[in-house]
Amino acid sequence: MLSKNQIKRIQSLARKKGRRDEGCFIAEGNKLVEDTRAAFECDTLLATHAWIAAHPHFLSEQLVQEVTELEMAKVSQLTTPTEVLAVYRIPRYRLDIEMLKRELVLALDTVQDPGNLGTIVRLADWFGIRHIVCSPETADLYNPKVVQATMGALARVKVYYTSLAEFLATMNRSAVYGTFLDGNDIYRTPLSGTGVIVMGNEGNGISLELEPYIGNRLYIPNYPVGQPTSESLNVAVAAAITCAEFRRRQTE
Amino acid sequence: MLSKNQIKRIQSLARKKGRRDEGCFIAEGNKLVEDTRAAFECDTLLATHAWIAAHPHFLSEQLVQEVTELEMAKVSQLTTPTEVLAVYRIPRYRLDIEMLKRELVLALDTVQDPGNLGTIVRLADWFGIRHIVCSPETADLYNPKVVQATMGALARVKVYYTSLAEFLATMNRSAVYGTFLDGNDIYRTPLSGTGVIVMGNEGNGISLELEPYIGNRLYIPNYPVGQPTSESLNVAVAAAITCAEFRRRQTE
Numbered sequence: 465m466l467s468k469n470q471i472k473r474i475q476s477l478a479r480k481k482g483r484r485d486e487g488c489f490i491a492e493g494n495k496l497v498e499d500t501r502a503a504f505e506c507d508t509l510l511a512t513h514a515w516i517a518a519h520p521h522f523l524s525e526q527l528v529q530e531v532t533e534l535e536m537a538k539v540s541q542l543t544t545p546t547e548v549l550a551v552y553r554i555p556r557y558r559l560d561i562e563m564l565k566r567e568l569v570l571a572l573d574t575v576q577d578p579g580n581l582g583t584i585v586r587l588a589d590w591f592g593i594r595h596i597v598c599s600p601e602t603a604d605l606y607n608p609k610v611v612q613a614t615m616g617a618l619a620r621v622k623v624y625y626t627s628l629a630e631f632l633a634t635m636n637r638s639a640v641y642g643t644f645l646d647g648n649d650i651y652r653t654p655l656s657g658t659g660v661i662v663m664g665n666e667g668n669g670i671s672l673e674l675e676p677y678i679g680n681r682l683y684i685p686n687y688p689v690g691q692p693t694s695e696s697l698n699v700a701v702a703a704a705i706t707c708a709e710f711r712r713r714q715t716e
Numbered sequence: 717m718l719s720k721n722q723i724k725r726i727q728s729l730a731r732k733k734g735r736r737d738e739g740c741f742i743a744e745g746n747k748l749v750e751d752t753r754a755a756f757e758c759d760t761l762l763a764t765h766a767w768i769a770a771h772p773h774f775l776s777e778q779l780v781q782e783v784t785e786l787e788m789a790k791v792s793q794l795t796t797p798t799e800v801l802a803v804y805r806i807p808r809y810r811l812d813i814e815m816l817k818r819e820l821v822l823a824l825d826t827v828q829d830p831g832n833l834g835t836i837v838r839l840a841d842w843f844g845i846r847h848i849v850c851s852p853e854t855a856d857l858y859n860p861k862v863v864q865a866t867m868g869a870l871a872r873v874k875v876y877y878t879s880l881a882e883f884l885a886t887m888n889r890s891a892v893y894g895t896f897l898d899g900n901d902i903y904r905t906p907l908s909g910t911g912v913i914v915m916g917n918e919g920n921g922i923s924l925e926l927e928p929y930i931g932n933r934l935y936i937p938n939y940p941v942g943q944p945t946s947e948s949l950n951v952a953v954a955a956a957i958t959c960a961e962f963r964r965r966q967t968e
Contacts, residue, residue: 620944
């Protein structure tokens with residue numbers, strides 16, 4: 465049985481202010497909870513009777529609280545509420561610049577759509593990119609829409625929010641890449657196995673203040689070259705093609 | 717001034733039944749309308765006074781109807797209604813198999829998310845893919861969410877709905893590609909400049925009944941190979957990486 469206060473508290477986690485006040489976020493669904501429970505500190509796990517019966521190994525955990533389907537519907541952010549909802553503590557990762565210099569890192573300059581951010585975290589995971597540094601204006605990783613769209617990848621990819629200008633200033637300019645509509649053909653540009661790939665905002669691309677830090681301007685060629693076409697690619701699509709190409713080069 | 721019946725009719729175009737009954741769909745926003753008006757037969761163009769004043773070349777068109785911002789808000793599907801909304805006739809494209817055999821074509825096997833479909837149409841346009849053949853269960857191109865997500869690309873890409881089994885049966889098996897989690901490394905597989913690339917459903921991938929028609933099973937390798945990672949890529953992301961690789965080969 466959930467108290468009114470509990471319901472109110474969990475509902476508040478759908479909003480950024482609620483998450484900041486509580487220091488928690490939610491993840492819903494059997495698959496997502498299974499994929500993420502080892503990665504985050506669990507505050508509460510709400511589950512229906514049927515789910516608990518099917519997952520006896522959870523019984524020993526003190527944090528499991530049985531709820532009715534009606535109660536679950538009240539706190540769920542999904543159109544079709546699932547049988548299990550985890551409330552996790554938001555982790556605090558420290559930006560370790562020296563470590564990041566030895567990795568391939570994504571930097572997101574105000575990617576605003578939650579679906580795009582979730583998709584980017586998921587593809588970063590696919591391509592073994594373990595760190596994403598975001599401008600403070602980028603969508604919040606712990607927004608329930610983003611959490612769901614990552615399909616569990618947020619358990620393996622660390623996402624940081626910080627000033628990108630300050631972050632990029634610590635990097636060697638030659639190790640920073642960005643995609644631009646007037647950049648150089650990515651297929652004809654040397655790509656390194658380490659460095660930072662900057663992806664820009666959905667409407668405005670990479671902000672002017674970051675350009676001085678970017679030593680390599682990349683462009684994903686359209687086909688056939690010169691043909692009238694869409695003016696740009698979706699940011700998650702551009703990130704996907706760029707990350708795939710970096711990794712292809714490394715295994716060539 | 718919009719009549720109640722006009723408002724009801726335009727609102728009905730947000731639903732598939734309404735679009736089927738009326739044979740029309742809507743596109744909203746200055747950029748989208750500019751990009752699509754030459755490609756579709758316009759039934760009605762609703763615009764605010766400010767928009768009409770800023771676009772005097774539209775004045776000669778009999779189909780332009782001035783509406784107030786309040787009226788626009790009633791018929792708009794956007795969170796922030798824009799100043800112009802076009803009602804277009806849904807075009808009827810005929811599937812020309814012989815012509816398609818000379819092209820690179822995408823086939824979508826029940827891609828259900830409107831955002832994914834819109835993103836795929838947009839990236840197809842970028843990569844000069846002019847034809848997308850969809851199973852009847854795929855999201856409807858003329859759903860307002862899809863129309864908006866294509867960013868105007870639906871003016872240049874023809875989308876067909878038909879039985880994929882029947883369509884693929886007309887193709888040479890060696891010219892049909894599909895992405896599978898147990899396929900062959902796409903970077904180590906010969907790719908042709910013509911043929912059909914089949915992309916599967918978000919949850920279930922390519923359906924079993926289509927597999928016999930697919931001569932080339934492709935896989936986008938994760939990195940590093942063998943590392944635990946997300947179980948799959950988002951379908952639009954997988955389509956993007958696949959199309960980019962086909963086109964890269966052609967320009968190598």
